[in-house]
Amino acid sequence: MIRVMDKLLLFLLSIVIGALSVLAFSIGINWIPEEWTSEVIGDLYSGHVEWLQWTVAGASLFMFLIALRFFYVSLRRSNSSAPSIDQRTEFGDIRISLETVENLALKAAGRQRGVKDLRARIRISEAGIDISLRAIADGESSIPVLTEDIQRAVKTHVEEITGIPVANVAVFVANIIQSTNFKSRVE
Incomplete structure (x- = not known):
């Protein structure tokens, strides 16, 4: 307000x-x-x-x-710094920014063959982290297989690095890019 x-x-x-x-x-x-x-x-x-x-x-x-x-x-000093995920351990507090989680998700998804462009959005829910990815595929890979690979890779990578459970990884394939291969013609 x-x-x-x-x-x-x-x-x-x-x-x-x-x-x-x-x-x-x-x-x-x-x-x-x-x-x-x-x-x-x-x-x-x-x-x-x-x-x-x-x-x-x-x-x-x-x-x-x-x-x-x-x-x-x-x-005025801002009381709210960058949005983060806060955890308490026996040794003290841990704060991981949402930007860090976003970069981890983009890194894991970008490693998948067939992905050309990525954007990510991170939300925190009761069950863990919700990750929404927007991707552009190369048009040569099966989209269901590609999206499943992205979901698996992102979930595993983010959970492994941050220690925070990933509740959902949603992948939206916005478009495909056709690669143009020119064959040289010799006469």
Whole structure:
């Protein structure tokens, strides 16, 4: 919820800064007549148009509070570091980042013959790690055999290296690439 609110505030801040930039640019190159600018500034200082003073003061205070919020967010230390899998052993705590598990899965799947391109996504579930792989096959290997080999290799490799059970390895074959073999013709 906080992130959504921060995104909304950032959006509002960027709209206001953009509008003020366009206004300043327009005044700078005389698109807005000097008389109009002088009249608006005169109304602000004279107090004849009280609603204008309150509107400018309120908008300025609001923008200042948004700026303070982003200043605080930029300086605040993040309590959440990179997403990781935490384990406790008799010797202490172990933290393995999800990026590490992703790289292990990609390494194991990439060793399989017939795989051309891979992407992985890791999720943590109650039963262990869920690994989703997106692959592009070479088109010369049997897809059921290839995907089963990938699943077996990834599950074995990740469990062996991390010691964490792999609950599921899902493989999505997105496409195949036909290799073009040119035979030279001798006449």
